[in-house]
Amino acid sequence: MKKILTISIVVISLLLLAVAGFLGYVAVDGIPSYAAPQPNIEPIASTPERVALGEKLVLASCADCHLNSTTNTLGGQQLRDVPPAFGTLYAANITRNRQHGIGAWTDQELVGLLRTGIGRDGRYRVVMPSFVQMSDEDLASIVAFLRSDSPLVRATPTPSRAQEPSLLAKVLFHTVMKPTPLPAAPVTAPDSTDALAYGRYLVIGRYKCYDCHSKDFKTNNALEPEKSEGYLGGGNEMVNRQGRPVRARNITGDADTGIGDWTEGQFAQALRFGQSPHGPLGYPMPKYSRLSAAEVHALYTYLQAVPKIRNATAEDGPAAL
Ligand code: HEC
Ligand code: HEC
Numbered sequence: 001m002k003k004i005l006t007i008s009i010v011v012i013s014l015l016l017l018a019v020a021g022f023l024g025y026v027a028v029d030g031i032p033s034y035a036a037p038q039p040n041i042e043p044i045a046s047t048p049e050r051v052a053l054g055e056k057l058v059l060a061s062c063a064d065c066h067l068n069s070t071t072n073t074l075g076g077q078q079l080r081d082v083p084p085a086f087g088t089l090y091a092a093n094i095t096r097n098r099q100h101g102i103g104a105w106t107d108q109e110l111v112g113l114l115r116t117g118i119g120r121d122g123r124y125r126v127v128m129p130s131f132v133q134m135s136d137e138d139l140a141s142i143v144a145f146l147r148s149d150s151p152l153v154r155a156t157p158t159p160s161r162a163q164e165p166s167l168l169a170k171v172l173f174h175t176v177m178k179p180t181p182l183p184a185a186p187v188t189a190p191d192s193t194d195a196l197a198y199g200r201y202l203v204i205g206r207y208k209c210y211d212c213h214s215k216d217f218k219t220n221n222a223l224e225p226e227k228s229e230g231y232l233g234g235g236n237e238m239v240n241r242q243g244r245p246v247r248a249r250n251i252t253g254d255a256d257t258g259i260g261d262w263t264e265g266q267f268a269q270a271l272r273f274g275q276s277p278h279g280p281l282g283y284p285m286p287k288y289s290r291l292s293a294a295e296v297h298a299l300y301t302y303l304q305a306v307p308k309i310r311n312a313t314a315e316d317g318p319a320a321l
Contacts, residue, residue, distance in 0.1 A: 026170045031163060033122040037112035039182050041136075044107045046144040050137075054145025056290045057138060058152070060207060064286060065091040065128075068158065074146075075101070075156035079127065081239040081284060087166035089127055094146060097155040102146060110143050117179040126163060126173055132180040132222050133205035135189040172218075180222045192294045199302025202295060203232070209299075212236055212248045212284070226306075233258075233309030241283050247313045248285075253304040257312040260304065267303075268296045278315040 044050075058074075068075040076093040095101040102110060109120040117130040131139065146153055165173065189205065190197035203209045204225040214220055215230030216237075225231070234250035253260040259267060266277050271288045274281040291299075 023167070023171070026174050027167055029174070030170055031126055031165065031173055032124050034118050034124060034179060036109075036120050036122045037116045037118050037182055039108055039111045039115060041108055041111055044111075044140045044143045046147060050141040050144035051148045051150070053138070054141035054143070054148070055150060055152075057142055057206070058145055059290065060286055060288050061129075062094075062142075063152075064284065066094050067152075068156070071156050071158060072151070073154050073156045074152055075158040076160055078161075080241055080243070082127070083239055085166060086169045088164040089169075090161040090163065091128070092125070092160040093156060093158050095153045095156040096147065097157055100157055100159050101153075101155060103155060107143055110146070111139055112182070114139055114142065115180065115182050124173065124179055126165065126169070126177070129208060129211060130180045130222065131205075131208070132183060133187065133201075133208075133225065135187050135201070135205060137189065138206055176218045192298065195298045195301040196305060198294070199298035199300070199305075202299050203302060207286075207288070209251070212238070213251050230309060230311065232303065232306055233311040234313055235311055238284050246282065246284070249313050249315065250309060250311045251303050252306055252309045254308040254310050257310050257316050258308065260308065264297065264300045267300045271296060271299070276315075 063074065065079060066074040066076055068077045074094045076091045079089045079091055082089045093101045096103040098104045105113075105120060113119050113125060114131050114134070116132070117125050117128060119125050187205070189201050192198045210225045210228060210232055211217065211220055213232050213234055213236065214228040215233065215235050219229040221227040232250070232252050234248050236248045237245050238248065240246045250258040252258040255261045262270075262277065268291075270276040270281060271291055273289070274285065274287050
């Protein structure tokens with residue numbers, strides 16, 4: 001008995017020492033670095049089609065974080081919706097400025113970052129979503145837009161600020177929040193006339209709806225998104241611009257707690273104008289004002305077809321809870 005007790009004390013002490021050691025290491029290491037990614041891509045040619053698509057994608061998926069309302073360019077800003085327990089984080093300047101923006105980054109470096117989350121200096125760009133399932137053509141369009149003469153990316157000399165993560169955030173960056181690998185093969189989008197396949201691509205690749213709309217960012221599976229916990233069933237808690245918690249909603253086809261009882265017209269209204277049958281939708285739900293009719297139809301078709309999850313959030317009312 002005494003021996004077992006002694007052994008337990010030794011084991012527990014060693015464990016505590018290991019935890020303390022890990023925390024100490026994490027506190028000093030801060031944000032981890034990795035080998036800089038080197039995707040095997042051709043230089044990206046700019047075409048009017050790419051710039052137009054890139055603008056639409058950047059407005060939908062990047063501007064909420066990167067748009068600076070003083071300069072009206074993607075010059076970066078403090079992220080107001082980071083939970084205080086995470087510390088203070090800043091979106092970087094991604095205008096064409098060579099010193100402070102991404103003007104001096106190569107196409108390869110930009111694609112490498114957008115795929116993996118790792119910058120050209122090897123530092124992991126935290127909180128910034130990575131786009132491992134996005135098609136090569138969509139990514140090329142984003143890069144073409146970032147290099148275009150759009151006023152949104154006009155070279156702006158605002159310096160990007162260093163991140164100030166809390167110890168908790170640093171622990172997460174060393175454990176559950178990790179960069180994603182470069183895709184092993186070319187990534188192509190399915191044909192837009194195949195509504196089910198195209199809808200799936202929009203949800204996991206182009207707009208990453210599943211990232212916000214599943215159970216929790218921490219249990220999402222970037223490489224096999226359908227294996228994310230509570231895939232598209234909502235519940236993921238975020239923070240709105242007023243610092244108040246807001247939960248992403250269930251967008252599976254469950255009639256009581258999801259969107260199974262919505263018409264395609266109601267769905268289009270919610271996505272394009274932020275008007276849900278439950279009332280106005282607020283940040284961080286993006287406004288997809290430029291969605292094409294084919295995109296709306298494909299998203300609606302796919303979301304009605306995914307496995308239904310019964311999971312109520314506040315707007316479903318007491319009957320569904
Ligand atoms: C949730 C907020 C968020 C979204 C959405 C987002 N970013 Fe970022 N991005 C960040 C943050 C924060 C950083 C800086 C991270 C750091 O320095 O650790 C960053 C960094 C970057 C950088 C690296 C710049 C540098 O100098 O280090 C590029 C390029 C970039 N983002 C492009 C994009 C593009 C393109 C999109 C849309 C496809 C996008 N981001 C969407 C938050 C975001
Ligand atoms: C950055 C996170 C984020 C992304 C990305 C996102 N959403 Fe949302 N979505 C939310 C949040 C949060 C709400 C709830 C907003 C509120 O309470 O005002 C919401 C609400 C909705 C609603 C309203 C549901 C209801 O019952 O009223 C629909 C529909 C929806 N999102 C569909 C989508 C689709 C489709 C996509 C991808 C094209 C998407 N969302 C991408 C965060 C996100």
